[in-house]
Amino acid sequence: MSEVTIRKQAPRGMITLRGDLSVPALGAACAEVNGCDLPARGQAAHAGEAATLWMSSDELLLLLPQADVPDALTRIGAALAGSHHLAVDVSDARTLFSIEGAGLRDVLGKLTPADVSAAAWPPGALRRTRLAQVAAAIWLRTETEAQLICFRSVTDYVEALLHTAAKAGQVGFHRPLR
């Protein structure tokens, strides 16, 4: 019996927002559409199902209910009119997984070269990395719940990877076995 649960999430609305993250209107527009503060470098901000992920120094990924995406794009466009930016609905391009359980650091540690120790990857920190052969972004909502985004085209591959890594037995490297 595995102590880590992998679940593919229902489709979530996702908006890629590129622009100068230091522009106050950009942070305000994000907060207005999904209720999350602008995350600091390498962080993810949460509010229920919504989240704002720091993807690079000029890119954010906004997570929100899928039905809200068209309205959110309109509001972002209005708020940032005149300021150089790009906001695109990428909901169909990516898949969201949740990984729950105390041993999740050991499961992810089998698949990624990133340091997934508590010191390097605390709750709230987002890491874009490689999962076996494909790109993914992982972040911790809490110490026992991680979320993962990958491209939709590799969903089956990532799902199989995660299930295999989770069922192969506990490792006890990041969390001592009792």
Added chain:
Amino acid sequence: MLTFECPYCGVQADETELSPGGEAHLTRHGPESSDEAFEGYLFLRENPRGVHFERWRHSFGCGKWFLAARCTMTLEVFGTYAAQTTEPPQDILDKITGRRPGWRRLG
């Protein structure tokens, strides 16, 4: 294993999360340059056994290009810096000199 700190995201990125981009700080010689200069720009590269300046792309992360100074022999990394830098920063040169007394930049 080669690990660089991405100057844009601040994460310790493993070599396999990055894409190599060859030698850094090349001077472009385009149209109207001499054949010798163009050949040098296109084909001739340093291949040192020791300190080297390189371009890398954080392809499995933020996607940004950055520059790195490292030793090709020991894989020691002296530092990484923004791609919008035409010459190696002085603090990195000082660090290399501290670690490799008498070192001189090729080229």
